[in-house]
Amino acid sequence: MKQEICVYGAPAGQVALAPHGGIRWLWLSHGALEVQIGGTLHALSPGEMVLCSALQPCIMGNTGDDAACLHFETSLQGAFELRLPPVWREHVFSRGVIFLRSGDPCHRIRELAGRWQAELGCFQGAERELVLDEISVVIRRAMLTCGHPQARLVRAGHDPRQMRRVMRMLEYMGRAYRDPIAVDDVARVAGLHRATAMTQFKKVVGVSINQYLTALRIHEARKLLLTSAAPVTEIAYASGFSSLSRFYDVFSRTFGEKPQSYRRICGAHV
Numbered sequence: 686m687k688q689e690i691c692v693y694g695a696p697a698g699q700v701a702l703a704p705h706g707g708i709r710w711l712w713l714s715h716g717a718l719e720v721q722i723g724g725t726l727h728a729l730s731p732g733e734m735v736l737c738s739a740l741q742p743c744i745m746g747n748t749g750d751d752a753a754c755l756h757f758e759t760s761l762q763g764a765f766e767l768r769l770p771p772v773w774r775e776h777v778f779s780r781g782v783i784f785l786r787s788g789d790p791c792h793r794i795r796e797l798a799g800r801w802q803a804e805l806g807c808f809q810g811a812e813r814e815l816v817l818d819e820i821s822v823v824i825r826r827a828m829l830t831c832g833h834p835q836a837r838l839v840r841a842g843h844d845p846r847q848m849r850r851v852m853r854m855l856e857y858m859g860r861a862y863r864d865p866i867a868v869d870d871v872a873r874v875a876g877l878h879r880a881t882a883m884t885q886f887k888k889v890v891g892v893s894i895n896q897y898l899t900a901l902r903i904h905e906a907r908k909l910l911l912t913s914a915a916p917v918t919e920i921a922y923a924s925g926f927s928s929l930s931r932f933y934d935v936f937s938r939t940f941g942e943k944p945q946s947y948r949r950i951c952g953a954h955v
Contacts, residue, residue, distance in 0.1 A: 707739040708764040714794035716752030734785040740891045755798045765904040767821045775855040785827040850875040851889045862901040863925045
């Protein structure tokens with residue numbers, strides 16, 4: 686999984702696109718910054734946050750000399766680890782851009798950024814989970830503070846009808862991933878042929894329908910492991926997996942531990 690925190694001084698130039706779908710978070714601590722996301726220019730003020738797809742072209746420019754901006758980028762799996770509300774996650778994955786405002790003072794933002802950068806570079810397992818939890822809390826607290834934050838869709842290069850279909854697929858999977866649904870079911874919701882649905886979804890979200898379904902299911906399983914005493918087998922099926930061996934394989938590759946070991950190591954820290 687890729688996790689990256691950068692603090693820019695007078696940032697300029699294009700931020701590299703992620704190879705797979707994920708989330709990019711920009712947080713301006715002080716100064717002025719203009720950022721172009723998906724071809725649309727936005728002027729940010731101190732304390733303002735931006736959440737967008739890591740697949741969106743993002744160009745920093747026209748800043749003051751004292752500008753400093755926190756840039757945090759996750760992979761698809763990392764985006765789920767942040768535990769954003771599903772409606773926000775779906776909005777971002779469908780190329781939406783979310784604007785929030787934090788009440789944290791500039792020095793607090795810089796302090797957090799420096800510590801997160803150091804800790805994500807060396808922490809593993811439960812300690813790393815705590816850092817990601819802290820980042821998630823900062824973002825979600827800003828959401829609560831803002832009430833109903835400003836959210837705009839940025840659809841550069843995408844047909845609005847295509848975006849609506851992808852959003853329907855995302856919303857459907859968010860509701861039904863615990864059930865034995867497959868690609869054909871997802872395509873049917875959008876009124877598309879299987880192959881067309883797969884192509885459009887991958888183009889917009891950056892990962893396949895099956896990859897997205899698997900991410901939903903494995904992070905549901907993680908949550909149940911840490912918040913319930915249910916047996917691992919029961920958790921696997923309750924999360925939407927139809928094969929126990931598949932569940933064990935995906936969980937071990939995603940979190941670096943077998944489910945039982947992960948529960949034992951991380952459960953006490955959650």
